Amino acid sequence: MPATSWWSPRIIPVGLAKQYVYCPVIPWIIQTTGYREPPTPSMETGKLDAAFKESIARRLGLPKPWRIEIELQDGKLGLRGMVDIVAGQSPFKVVEVKRYYRRSGRERHFRAQLMVYALLVSRTLGPVDEAILVLGGKTSVYTVTREDLRSAEQIVEETRRILTREEPPKPFASEAKCNYCWYRRFCPSLM
Numbered sequence: 177m178p179a180t181s182w183w184s185p186r187i188i189p190v191g192l193a194k195q196y197v198y199c200p201v202i203p204w205i206i207q208t209t210g211y212r213e214p215p216t217p218s219m220e221t222g223k224l225d226a227a228f229k230e231s232i233a234r235r236l237g238l239p240k241p242w243r244i245e246i247e248l249q250d251g252k253l254g255l256r257g258m259v260d261i262v263a264g265q266s267p268f269k270v271v272e273v274k275r276y277y278r279r280s281g282r283e284r285h286f287r288a289q290l291m292v293y294a295l296l297v298s299r300t301l302g303p304v305d306e307a308i309l310v311l312g313g314k315t316s317v318y319t320v321t322r323e324d325l326r327s328a329e330q331i332v333e334e335t336r337r338i339l340t341r342e343e344p345p346k347p348f349a350s351e352a353k354c355n356y357c358w359y360r361r362f363c364p365s366l367m
């Protein structure tokens with residue numbers, strides 16, 4: 177499935193930064209080949225609607241108002257994304273919801289993605305004090321620190337830098353990750 181206008185290197189989506197954290201070679205492959213992983217059956221069944229996300233906001237007792245599936249873009253940072261839930265007034269709470277629990281070790285890139293969302297909200301709406309990750313039945317609440325936001329900004333900058341590289345970056349990946357990776361068929365690290 178060749179990529180079309182999913183992003184431009186000037187404004188990248190949060191999902192691409194998540195891919196970078198999983199393995200930096202993935203954004204490079206997408207940019208270089210124009211191919212993106214098509215949705216798998218588990219991705220399709222993992223999709224959640226706004227009513228479900230609202231029920232999560234209720235279950236977590238989040239402060240109102242709730243903004244569900246809010247689209248945000250910061251031109252200066254060059255980042256855009258749709259945040260599952262932004263709750264309360266400044267300081268805000270940011271929530272990312274996934275239908276399925278991931279084994280320990282697979283959560284790292286979801287936590288990174290969550291902090292990139294927190295960065296996007298802090299840059300567009302105002303300060304964020306908590307970021308909450310809901311993976312299936314498991315909820316993790318993180319205090320958002322300046323260090324978290326700085327790291328998230330670095331992830332965004334690194335992801336953008338990779339899109340303009342001629343040479344592929346070094347992978348972060350393990351053999352287990354590579355075995356599971358849809359992009360392995362295009363991967364220069366395996367050739």
Ligand code: SF4
Pocket residue numbers: 198199200201202347348349353354355357358359360363364365366
């Ligand atoms: S196959 Fe491995 S090194 Fe290549 S993009 Fe996938 S995870 Fe990264």
